[in-house]
Amino acid sequence: ETLRYAHVGAEGDIQTRFAAEAAEAIEAATDGEVSLQVFPASQLGNVAEMVDGVRMGSIQMGHHDFASLARIVPEMAVFNAPFIYRDGAHALAATDPETSPALQALNAELVENGGMRVIGRIYRGARHISSNFEIDEPADMEGKPFRAVPLDLWISMIKGMGATPTPVEVSELPTALMTGLVVGQENPLTMISANKLYEVQSHVAMTGHMQSVLAVFVNDDAWQGLEEDQREAITAALDEKAAQSLEWAQASEADLVDELTEAGMTFTTAETGLDLESFRTGVLAQIEADFPEYGEYIEQIMAVE
Amino acid sequence: MGLILILVFLALFVTGFPVVYAILLPAIGYIAIEGLPLGLLAQRVTYALDSFPLVAVPIFIFVGNLMNLSGITDRIFRFADTAVGRVPGGLAQVNIFSSLIFSGMSGAALADVGGLGKIEIEAMKKRGFEAPFSAAVTAASAVVGPIFPPSIPLIVYGSVTSVSIIQLLIAGIVPALICIALLMTTAAVIAIRANMPRAARWPSPREVGASLLPALPALLAPVLMIAGMMAGLFTPTEAAAVTAAYVVVISGAVYRELTWSHLWQAMALTLRSTSAILVIVAAAALFGWILAVEQVPQDFSKLILQISDDPVALLLIANLIFFVAGMFLDSTTATLLVVPVIAPPLVLAGVDPVHLGIVVIFNLMLGLLTPPMGLSLFLVASIARISLRALLKALLPFYLPLLATLAIITFADELVLWLPSLLR
Amino acid sequence: MLRQGLQVICTVLLGALVTVPLLQVVMRDLFGAPLIGAEELTRFLLICTVFLAYPLVVAGRENIVMAELREALPDRLRRALHRLIGLAALAGCGLMAWVALGSIIDNPGNATPTLKIPFWLFLGAACAGFGGAALVHLRQALSRRPTPTETGAAADSHSVSL
Ligand code: NA
Ligand code: NA
Numbered sequence: 014e015t016l017r018y019a020h021v022g023a024e025g026d027i028q029t030r031f032a033a034e035a036a037e038a039i040e041a042a043t044d045g046e047v048s049l050q051v052f053p054a055s056q057l058g059n060v061a062e063m064v065d066g067v068r069m070g071s072i073q074m075g076h077h078d079f080a081s082l083a084r085i086v087p088e089m090a091v092f093n094a095p096f097i098y099r100d101g102a103h104a105l106a107a108t109d110p111e112t113s114p115a116l117q118a119l120n121a122e123l124v125e126n127g128g129m130r131v132i133g134r135i136y137r138g139a140r141h142i143s144s145n146f147e148i149d150e151p152a153d154m155e156g157k158p159f160r161a162v163p164l165d166l167w168i169s170m171i172k173g174m175g176a177t178p179t180p181v182e183v184s185e186l187p188t189a190l191m192t193g194l195v196v197g198q199e200n201p202l203t204m205i206s207a208n209k210l211y212e213v214q215s216h217v218a219m220t221g222h223m224q225s226v227l228a229v230f231v232n233d234d235a236w237q238g239l240e241e242d243q244r245e246a247i248t249a250a251l252d253e254k255a256a257q258s259l260e261w262a263q264a265s266e267a268d269l270v271d272e273l274t275e276a277g278m279t280f281t282t283a284e285t286g287l288d289l290e291s292f293r294t295g296v297l298a299q300i301e302a303d304f305p306e307y308g309e310y311i312e313q314i315m316a317v318e
Numbered sequence: 319m320g321l322i323l324i325l326v327f328l329a330l331f332v333t334g335f336p337v338v339y340a341i342l343l344p345a346i347g348y349i350a351i352e353g354l355p356l357g358l359l360a361q362r363v364t365y366a367l368d369s370f371p372l373v374a375v376p377i378f379i380f381v382g383n384l385m386n387l388s389g390i391t392d393r394i395f396r397f398a399d400t401a402v403g404r405v406p407g408g409l410a411q412v413n414i415f416s417s418l419i420f421s422g423m424s425g426a427a428l429a430d431v432g433g434l435g436k437i438e439i440e441a442m443k444k445r446g447f448e449a450p451f452s453a454a455v456t457a458a459s460a461v462v463g464p465i466f467p468p469s470i471p472l473i474v475y476g477s478v479t480s481v482s483i484i485q486l487l488i489a490g491i492v493p494a495l496i497c498i499a500l501l502m503t504t505a506a507v508i509a510i511r512a513n514m515p516r517a518a519r520w521p522s523p524r525e526v527g528a529s530l531l532p533a534l535p536a537l538l539a540p541v542l543m544i545a546g547m548m549a550g551l552f553t554p555t556e557a558a559a560v561t562a563a564y565v566v567v568i569s570g571a572v573y574r575e576l577t578w579s580h581l582w583q584a585m586a587l588t589l590r591s592t593s594a595i596l597v598i599v600a601a602a603a604l605f606g607w608i609l610a611v612e613q614v615p616q617d618f619s620k621l622i623l624q625i626s627d628d629p630v631a632l633l634l635i636a637n638l639i640f641f642v643a644g645m646f647l648d649s650t651t652a653t654l655l656v657v658p659v660i661a662p663p664l665v666l667a668g669v670d671p672v673h674l675g676i677v678v679i680f681n682l683m684l685g686l687l688t689p690p691m692g693l694s695l696f697l698v699a700s701i702a703r704i705s706l707r708a709l710l711k712a713l714l715p716f717y718l719p720l721l722a723t724l725a726i727i728t729f730a731d732e733l734v735l736w737l738p739s740l741l742r
Numbered sequence: 743m744l745r746q747g748l749q750v751i752c753t754v755l756l757g758a759l760v761t762v763p764l765l766q767v768v769m770r771d772l773f774g775a776p777l778i779g780a781e782e783l784t785r786f787l788l789i790c791t792v793f794l795a796y797p798l799v800v801a802g803r804e805n806i807v808m809a810e811l812r813e814a815l816p817d818r819l820r821r822a823l824h825r826l827i828g829l830a831a832l833a834g835c836g837l838m839a840w841v842a843l844g845s846i847i848d849n850p851g852n853a854t855p856t857l858k859i860p861f862w863l864f865l866g867a868a869c870a871g872f873g874g875a876a877l878v879h880l881r882q883a884l885s886r887r888p889t890p891t892e893t894g895a896a897a898d899s900h901s902v903s904l
Binding site for chain 2 (some may be wrong): 749752753756757759760761762763764766767771781783785788789791792793795796798799802804805807808809811812813823827830831834837838840841842844848864865866868869
Binding site (some may be wrong): 017019023024054056057058059061062064065069070071181182187188189191192193194209 | 356365368476506549552607610611662
């Protein structure tokens with residue numbers, strides 16, 4: 014059995030390494046009975062098309078932000094919500110398809126409404142804010158144009174930070190930052206480095222406002238078409254890779270801070286006076302106002318050990 | 319299977335099936351044979367057009383139609399003709415040089431052809447140039463559009479390979495200038511040999527000034543666009559829309575030559591040109607999806623890369639691969655499918671990724687000028703209302719300066735990397 | 743009549759396609775209040791415009807084609823080829839329209855992320871565009887009138903023929 018596995022990650026990103034290594038691990042774990050043909054870098058289409066492709070079955074597997082599944086189950090975006098995880102390990106525990114009550118409830122809806130299910134996850138690092146000036150508190154961002162991923166959740170979050178959410182496509186982001194169309198953006202350090210945003214941005218505020226966890230999803234018909242022991246082997250392989258992705262991300266974050274500092278970026282942290290608490294308060298208040306339906310899931314997520 | 323698909327496409331294409339069906343029919347056959355969900359057909363062609371940069375194409379086609387119908391073109395060319403009409407080649411030189419100026423506001427070759435190209439061809443025909451020569455000059459000079467910044471293909475390349483986009487954009491400036499110089503030389507040689515029309519004498523400063531004034535609002539458009547984009551006021555696609563609004567206001571309020579009938583006519587023309595071109599882009603996306611699943615570009619590249627690991631030899635091979643890819647695929651599809659496979663081994667072998675980006679994009683832009691899938695050829699021939707054969711014949715001498723530019727770009731990497739190195 | 747109506751709809755869509763990015767520039771740069779979802783709306787307009795205008799392309803025989811070899815064929819063979827291409831185009835467009843309709847029925851709830859524009863509008867445009875094109879191809883196949891390329895009038899239309 015060969016499954017087509019698509020994702021949008023570029024060469025050098027943690028998610029690209031994850032997909033390549035997961036394909037090897039799954040082939041080994043199933044004695045070659047199941048193999049993945051990985052299509053990175055949007056080869057089989059952009060995010061929306063990839064999700065629709067998995068739903069339809071033209072692609073069997075893929076991974077992306079949980080929020081990309083919100084087009085089928087709107088509450089899935091809750092796993093991308095800012096300031097709900099204590100750290101990376103908590104984020105992985107709270108998105109474990111085997112044990113997370115919130116994910117299990119929403120996964121059932123995903124199977125029901127979209128014919129697809131989440132079977133694994135990837136930890137891709139914490140998201141931080143980069144900008145053309147120093148940021149210590151939300152007031153520093155007040156009324157300034159910041160790039161928002163064009164999804165409701167991000168727009169709400171950027172608003173909660175006090176800035177003006179401005180939609181910019183990821184391919185236009187470096188140019189938009191260079192010309193000043195937007196003065197800042199937020200992403201994991203791995204993305205800031207891979208896309209050379211240090212050429213157009215001077216500061217990074219280490220807010221860690223979001224833990225970037227990506228969902229690994231599969232077409233449910235294709236999934237049910239596998240043998241029980243094959244499914245177990247795949248789940249176990251993905252779980253092991255998820256734990257490894259956390260190690261990769263944590264190891265690389267320290268290196269990336271050094272690398273980006275060398276490239277000329279200035280980091281602000283809680284130690285240098287970054288007011289994390291006012292970010293947390295502002296953002297959570299805005300999210301609560303805009304997404305009251307997330308409440309019960311956020312409680313469940315926060316309760317996970 | 320991938321090879322069969324390509325052969326069927328070529329067979330249908332050659333026997334006179336409209337391009338969109340020559341692509342669509344084998345793709346439908348593949349999906350039926352492989353038992354893939356039929357919904358993929360509808361999904362892929364729809365999502366292919368779900369692209370903000372593509373929006374610039376109809377808007378620039380519209381701007382071109384509108385400028386033509388409302389008399390702005392004539393003013394620009396009266397000025398240009400007065401200023402440099404005495405240079406051998408006359409309006410052909412103006413055509414080429416204005417492409418350089420236009421490329422400062424446009425990131426896509428097809429937008430150059432659809433907007434400026436229409437104006438240029440009409441004006442040259444009015445001045446007594448033969449339609450095929452006018453079309454050939456337009457098509458050849460449009461290659462510069464995505465090399466000189468801004469450039470949508472270079473931005474796509476940069477995001478696929480994680481190469482610095484600023485470095486890529488700046489690296490394009492010198493190659494674009496070289497290309498323009500070689501094209502102008504070629505046009506001058508052809509014009510002198512064929513004794514083509516040029517102005518009888520050089521203009522007086524007074525005459526230049528008198529023709530400049532009516533053209534000034536129109537000439538200011540690209541300047542405003544470049545300044546606006548540099549200042550972060552708008553993206554390239556938004557710049558297209560701003561240009562459209564500017565043209566409507568200028569021709570309506572300043573020149574007072576715009577009528578509702580002009581507007582309606584320009585819209586109708588734009589609709590049909592846009593749809594004819596973009597349904598092919600949609601169908602090509604489906605075809606590209608299947609080729610990717612069949613691993614055709616990947617297998618092909620691996621085969622080639624077994625031959626050598628010398629950077630110069632690999633660059634020559636890359637030239638070949640991307641020239642061929644450009645013949646069959648649109649530049650975005652080719653960039654997305656082939657670059658991720660070719661670039662890593664080349665970079666490992668020591669090729670500078672910025673240098674490679676310029677080489678790749680220049681090749682893909684040449685692909686717009688080569689059959690069978692030369693979208694630029696189709697568009698220019700359609701605008702000039704000439705046959706493809708006539709266009710290709712007139713275009714033949716212009717492949718020489720274009721290929722010479724490619725050779726310079728390929729071998730003189732320090733020339734390409736000189737400007738970006740100032741920023742490193 | 744039908745053609746005029748389609749022309750009007752497409753023109754309105756094209757007008758909006760130019761206006762929305764313009765409005766975005768004004769709102770963002772002059773008022774500091776960017777419109778959320780403007781890019782999404784523009785892309786939506788592009789998709790609808792391209793597909794809905796496609797029957798106009800077919801009706802005007804403006805599809806891009808390399809017809810050199812075909813037109814050089816002996817008369818009977820050429821006419822047979824014309825018929826074959828017409829029928830293949832009819833079948834292809836018909837299938838595309840049918841598939842688009844099927845996709846609408848399969849996923850009625852699908853929508854764009856920000857503005858929640860229902861996908862059936864995109865797919866509906868594709869369905870109507872290919873469906874309309876199929877009807878035009880059918881009419882062209884039934885009509886006894888020679889095609890423009892046959893009468894040598896190609897230079898007057900927008901189509902590229904060798
Ligand atoms: Na030109
Ligand atoms: Na080509």
